[in-house]
Amino acid sequence: MAWLAFDRLTPDGETVTMDRALADEVPVAIEFNGIGYAVLMATPTDIGDLVQGFALAERLIGPDDAPFDVDTHRTDQGIVARATLPPSRTDLLLERVRHRASDSSCGLCGIENLEQAIRPLPPVTARSRADRTAIFRALDGLAAHQPLNAATGAAHAAAWVDADGAIRLAREDVGRHNAFDKLIGAMKRAGADWEGGFALLSSRCSYELVEKAVLSQCPLLVTISAPTRLAAARAAAAGLPLVVLARPDAVLHQGNAPLA
Incomplete structure (x- = not known):
């Protein structure tokens, strides 16, 4: 981890040089x-x-598919991660690659890509047993599961919380989408499901995060900040309950289902 020296202005107007992890x-x-x-x-x-x-968010695998092995190779430029999907998924993989690589300069390709971007979502059939007390308990405990953010102030967290508000598993990343993918992937590799709990994310509620929650059959999505209009619409269409603005300086808002 690298460090950066910077000047910080104190309340009394003095400048103090500090080090910050990056x-x-x-x-x-x-x-x-x-x-x-x-x-x-x-x-x-x-x-x-x-x-x-x-892979689950891209719909290359389903929630009931077995986890696969991932080989990682570090290079000077970054990381190469290689995985093998089941033969039954080959045609789907090739179709998704075709859409990702298609040239959208022609009208037809553009229409196809838009359809791929906003594909229908499966209905969420799981239900959360968590109430408001559980949500506030999880919010109080989230910082203890964010060591990277504590050191850098630059990381998002995604947590699996049980119905009583205890954080069972958490992942961090500089990207909110990556943090949620890591959490969902870790749960899948561990053979865990949501068990009537919920996902708690330290970010705004974008439509991509809603889709990841739906595709993992998450029964309740709780986010620190507000949703976009598309995120709220996608969640409602799939039957995913949302609790947003879940933080001390905001009023707790809920959508699509009541909380006790």
Whole structure:
């Protein structure tokens, strides 16, 4: 971890020189079945979890598919992560690669890409048993699971919280999407499900995070900041309950389902 010296202005007007740790961010090139699929900018930890969760978010695997092995290779430029999907997923992989690499300069390709970007989501059938007390308990405990952010002030966290508000597992990354992929991937590799709990994210609620939650059959998504209009609409369409603005300086808002 690198360090940066900077000047900080104190309340009495004096300047104090301080050192601050810098979060690492490197390119992670993901290959599935020998095909270069994507390059993500990510914190270089828990890469196997990241690839596993990313594959689910890309719909290359389903929530009931077995986890796969990930081989990682560090280079001077970044990390190469290689995984092999089941033969039954080969056609789907090739189709997704075609859409990702298509030239959207023609109208038809552009329409196809838009359809891929906003694909229908499966309904969320799982239900959370958590109440407001559980949410506030998890919020109080989240900082203890954010060592990278404590050191750098530059990392997001995603946590799996049980129905009583205890944080069972957490992952960090400089990217909020990566943090959630890492958490979902770690749960999948551990054979864990949400068990009536919820996901707690230290970020705003974007539509991509809603989609990741839905595809992992998360029964309740709680975020520190507000949702976008598209995120709220996508969550409502899939039946995913949202609790947003979950922080001490804001009013707790909920959508799509009541909380006790």
